[in-house]
Amino acid sequence: MARNRKRHKENEGMNESWLLPYADMLTLLLALFIVLFAMSSLDAAKFRDLAQSLSSVFTSSSGIMEYPSPNEQIVPDEMSSELHDTAAMNELEELIALQKRIDEYIQSHDLTNRLTTNLSGEGLQITILDDALFDSGSADVKKEAHELGVEISKFIVSDPPRHVTISGHTDNVPIHNAAYSSNWHLSVMRAIHFMEVLLENDNLEPDYLSAKGYGEYRPIANNDTAENRAKNRRVEVLITPNYDLKINEE
Incomplete structure (x- = not known):
């Protein structure tokens, strides 16, 4: 009889051992339903308050508490890349339109022998032969060239x-x-002197402009004739795009 009572007590202890994990599971399910309910609400502030409260109880390093507010957008890498491509395309279209305007100005002012434009992956470049801006051996912008710099x-x-x-x-x-x-x-x-003429325009921000000198070390033609040497004496204005341009250059 004593043995039966002892076995009965042992069975009762074993049968009650499942209550602890079951209670934990119910608690987690309750937390999940609360979070799902909160996510269906449009009140982001209440959601964050709830998340903070529950996070103090559930301290796991990963889980449902780490998901953002329903009002916060998640942008996948693919979408981010698509947005960048769209911005780059808009940038390219703007620079193409700008090049067209500059070319029209060159044509209308009979400057085709002194100014050229070129659009590449680096940006839009305006090339000005030096005799349009300077006297031989001088770095002072000629008075008659000042208006060109302003334009x-x-x-x-x-x-x-x-x-x-x-x-x-x-x-x-x-x-x-x-x-x-x-x-x-x-x-x-x-x-530098030509940059100073450009900066007379108050709509330009000085911290976006810079000047460089390459001397004779980046020629675009052989220095074997007077005509080719004239091509090498030049000032280049490179307008750098804010996004990488996708241009097929051959």
């Missing part, structure tokens, strides 16, 4: 602003005057 400054204004780099280039003939010690010196001073 170009209007073209490079944009919202949002784009970075613009002005670079000076020379031919390989050594310079012989007291003002400039080398072609490098001359080229960088020409870039």
